[in-house]
Amino acid sequence: MGFLITAALDPGAGTPEPLVYAVAMVGLWAFYLGRRRRGHQRAVVALAESTASGLTEPVSLHPLIDPIRCLGCGACVGACPEGEILGLIDGKAEMIRPTDCIGHGACRDACPTDAITLVFGTARRGxxxxxxxxxxxxxxxxxxxxxxxxxxxxxxxxxxxxxxxxxxxxxxxxxxxxxxxxxxxxxxxxxxxxxxxxxxxxxxxxxxxxxxxxxxxxxxxxxxxxxxxxxxxxxxxxxxxxxxxxxxxxxxxxxxxxxxxxxxxxxxxxxxxxxxxxxxxxxxxxxxxxxxxxxxxxxxxxxxPRKLGVPGEDMPKVVYSLVDPDQYRDQRVLVVGGGDSALEAAAALADTTGTRVTLSYRSEAFGRAKARNRARVETAAAKGRLTVLMKSTPQAVRDGAVDLVVDGSPASIENDAVIVCAGGILxxxxxxxxxxxxxxxxxxx
Incomplete structure (x- = not known):
């Protein structure tokens, strides 16, 4: 204390090195805490958005985090090449955008405490x-x-x-x-x-x-x-x-x-x-x-391919993958499914001249698709190039039309082709x- 008082009274004594280091450490600590606080807030918001949208189930191989082993260092967060799939909430790593995880495994490799295991399925979805x-x-x-x-x-x-x-x-x-x-x-x-x-x-x-x-x-x-x-x-x-x-x-x-x-x-x-x-x-x-x-x-x-199991599905106009969008030019096309393949097909068709596209999905949210594919579909729908029917299921395929149930009510749409992108079965x-x-x-x- 006497040294600090002497330095304060004697301008020529210069600033003592311990004080400089202390001030620097306090500044760095404040910056670190602020950054973690902002990261925590972003993660909380992202998780809330995912939950509100029903985007809570990872579709493939994904990390399971042991909160006891997790140090909250954030190495896994920065390691993911897909962006902010993981986040730190209350000092622990969590999946904040589960449906965007595609199983890179970089998070597991980056974890210094082996707190991450890559797993299949969830408690709700086997x-x-x-x-x-x-x-x-x-x-x-x-x-x-x-x-x-x-x-x-x-x-x-x-x-x-x-x-x-x-x-x-x-x-x-x-x-x-x-x-x-x-x-x-x-x-x-x-x-x-x-x-x-x-x-x-x-x-x-x-x-x-x-x-x-x-x-x-x-x-x-x-x-x-x-x-x-x-x-x-x-x-x-x-x-x-x-x-x-x-x-x-x-x-x-x-x-x-x-x-x-x-x-x-x-x-x-x-x-x-x-x-x-x-x-x-x-x-x-x-x-x-x-x-x-x-x-x-x-x-x-x-x-x-997983089939719809509805009358008329054996018609030639029903296929189970999109290879070339141009072959559907000037046609009325129904795409069925809510995963990446369905959204990619619908977006590609929406960009094809003269094609009228409808995307039908049984759930109320595209919980199995990546964020960039959801964004493409939202953009196409906003521009009027794509009609999205959520909570809908095809009931029958007919010549020139498809019958559906949309949010509990029967409906029919004019149709020339059906592309079923409902995934594959083991x-x-x-x-x-x-x-x-x-x-x-x-x-x-």
Missing amino acids: VDIPTLSPAFETTVPGIFIAGELGGMGLVRNAIDQGRQAMESIVELCRERHGQPLDVVVVGAGPAGFSASLAALEHGLRAVTVEQDTLGGTVARYPRGKMIMTAPVELPLIGTVKFREVSKEQLLEFWRNVETSTDLHINYRERVKSIERRGEALEVTTTRATYRTRTVLLAIGRRGT PTPFLASLGLELETKHGTA
């Missing part, structure tokens, strides 16, 4: 997932699963999981056996393509079959759809640093990789059955029968024929 070991092997020895079928819908995550699953198969196949093949890869989407490259890289005796074309689900995205992804490791290629890429650009890149690596994929070949034959698995397709030690299923979940009969076990996830890993 998700059926095949039971897998940490090596991606199912309950049937020799059959592995990667990608969307196992819950990994994000392109980057599916690519990673395809590579990792094949690495597990490599370990299993280190000792040669009497079977002609080490692995049959079923599907050439992100997971199957990555796995096939990994099999080629490790010199496995492999065959890849795809019932459609390269890309799987990606190939069925609408024309021009932008795909957000983070840098990813692709076998034989190395780090691929796409940030935002169109469907067409991504498919073209994959085709170039397929050519440059001399990867061979049997397109238009569908698997009919997989059966155990002694120590081998026998895969029967529409073209051949393969005996193999292992099988990697990378078939996705959308191969079997190919349960096929999985059951293989003897695979499924489990319903309610917020568990």
